[in-house]
Amino acid sequence: MNKFISKHWKPKSLKKKRPAPYGANFTDEELEELEAKFIENYVKSEVKPLSMVFKIYMRYWKELLLCLVFFFLRHSPVFVLPIVTANIINFVAYPGSISSQTIMINIIVMVVLLIMNVPMHTIYAMFFNKVMRRVEAGLRGAMVRKLQQLSISFHKEMQSGRIQSKLMRDVESIHTLATQLFGSLPITIISIVVSLAIVVQKNLTVFAFFALCIPVAVLLVRIFRNKMSKSNKNFRVSMENTSASLMDMVTMNEITRAHGLEDKEVKKLSTRLRDVANTGLHLDVVQNLFGSCTWATFQIFQFSCLLFSTYLAFKGSIPVGDISLYQSYFSSITGNVSTLVGLLPLITKGLDSVSSIGEILSATDIEDNDGKHSMTELRGEYEFKDVAFSYEKDKKLLENFSLHVRAGETIAFVGESGCGKTTSMNLILGFNKATTGSLTVDGVDINDIDLHTYRSHIAIVPQNSVLFTGTIRENITYGVEDITEEKLMQVIEAARLSEFIASLPDGLDTMLYEHGANLSGGQRQRISIARAIIRNPSVIIFDEATSALDSVSEREIQKAIDNLTHDRTTFIVAHRLSTIKNADRIAVLKNGRCEELGSYEELMEKKGLFYAMQTAQ
DSSP states (O other): OHHHHHHHHSOGGGTTOOOOOTTSOOOHHHHHHHHHHHHHHHHHOOOOHHHHHHHHHGGGHHHHHHHHHHHHHHHHHHHHHHHHHHHHHHHHHSTTSSOHHHHHHHHHHHHHHHHHHHHHHHHHHHHHHHHHHHHHHHHHHHHHHHHHHBOHHHHHHSOHHHHHHIIIIIHHHHHHHHHIIIIIHHHHHHHHHHHHHHHHHHOHHHHHHHHTHHHHHHHHHHHHHHHHHHHHHHHHHHHHHHHHHHHHHHHTHHHHHHTTOHHHHHHHHHHHHHHHHHHHHHHHHHHHHHHHHHHHHHHHHHHHHHHHHHHHHHTTSSOTHHHHHHHHHHHHHHHHHHHHHHHHHHHHHHHHHHHHHHHHHTOOOBOOOTTOBOOSOOOOOEEEEEEEEEEETTEEEEEEEEEEEOTTOEEEEEOSTTSSHHHHHHHHHTSSOOSEEEEEETTEEGGGBOHHHHHTTEEEEOSSOOOOSSBHHHHHTTTOOSOOHHHHHHHHHHTTOHHHHHTSTTGGGOBOOGGGTTSOHHHHHHHHHHHHHHTOOSEEEEESTTTTSOHHHHHHHHHHHHHHTTTSEEEEEOSSGGGGTTOSEEEEEETTEEEEEEOHHHHHHHTSHHHHHHHHO
16 A cells, blocks of 8 residues: 555655745645645554644644744743833832833833834744645645545545535634644743743742642543534534535436425425534534633632732732732733633544544545556457446346457447446446456456556546536547647537537637536537547447437437447447447346347347337337
8 A cells, every 4th residue: 555655646756855935836746745645644544633633734843843933032022021011010119129221121122022023923924824725735635636546436425515525624624723733832832831930930939829720721621622522523524414415405406496396405405404503503502611611710710819919919028010920921821721721622623624534535445556557558358257246245236247349349238227237337447346257458357457547548428428617628628638729620520519619609618507507418418429539539438428319419429429439449338229220239238147149130130138128119
């Protein structure tokens, strides 16, 4: 596995490169290196979420340490102000106890520190936010990269709405967590340490009183930690489920409206939204109860500190000005301890998100092409030998399936729904692996082939055309570069798109709505066919490619298909038997087996299953 990661996700040319200078924008090379590193960390590691966060961000430890220095300089007026305030009060209350020269030095130091605040804060923010945004982009890129490597089975099991939630919401939560861990947390701890150090130097009795608030804070955290962790997890899962249901609703909108099921969909999603509201309410109650308990406890401590230091000043144990000093530092300590305690909900949420994205980044259901046979060319000879395939033990989709496909042959798969046609295509594409038996491609077992290089020679036209938001030109040339305008026009003509595109005001540059919603089904399918043609593939798969077309369009497209399939191995899955008359052979599938095999004329003469299907149509 580590060797596989090293080869595929850590480009050798990038291994020794350091992040781009902070004055520059993020580079593709740097983000690619980050993505590979994050994937490697998750796959190799079994550490806890908090340790994983540090592994992710520690490659920038020098930058984060520098940020801490600038933040300390920026925050220094807060440390010095109580001392200067106490000195000024004591200068007035006890004439002669402090020289005017000392007071003047105090004022100058304070002014200098205040002036330094702006540039120090600007430099800190630039360095810190560069690191945070860089890692945020790297994490999202790593997830996208890993999603492209995970098997089709993984994508079938993981709802797209959940993936979207992990990619956007969970990474944002991790960004917030890191901002607190590497920004707020260090300076908060430093503020507490500095305040305690100054107080212990001034008065040990007051220091002992100060130290009491820390174990109280720890006790509060222990009481609420598990409750908040559980509430955060429940809320995240509820949000993921709602996101998945929302995407389903959007996808099914036309069907819902066509069948008058709007109220049912509203009720279904309302149930999800109510669940989000309830789990969110429970989380809010726990967090607010935690916050109110913390605030009340520390306010009691702070008021007690005021009474205690006033009592010491009344007895003459400390100067009157030191009341202000101790009150300021105790306020700083309680405020910072409250900040630490208040970080718990954010940290809990962030750590849960670290585990959540791990469901993708640590997934091992990947196509491991390391060391496998690279397909520099593909003749297109296939042989199924006693292939069986099933998702469940008791339900086989293919069984004892044997078939030899010659290079350049056009072969059609027909049969009732569920007979194994689509399963056979998924085996050919390498999306699924045979449970038993074998499938060879050009004499090589498909399990020994680098599927990435293999699929580069294949084009597929699916039953439901897949178009993205963009221009017609971009949809046709997807994944293909350096296409001349002449070649593109030939492809458009072959796909019978010329007349349609000529009728559009913007022609090839016409923008498509989501999923090509502003086109007819036939027009969408022709664009899919043009996308296949332009790849000049060695093997073509038509999965019900003409099912969305009317009879006239079907005849036109059939001519294009006939031209396209010349000297290429072609697989056609069809229900409409009129589209496969010109196939070299037709495989008739039933219950996962190849029951009949022959040309159209041979099967019709045989008067078996195919003859019965054709007669019925």
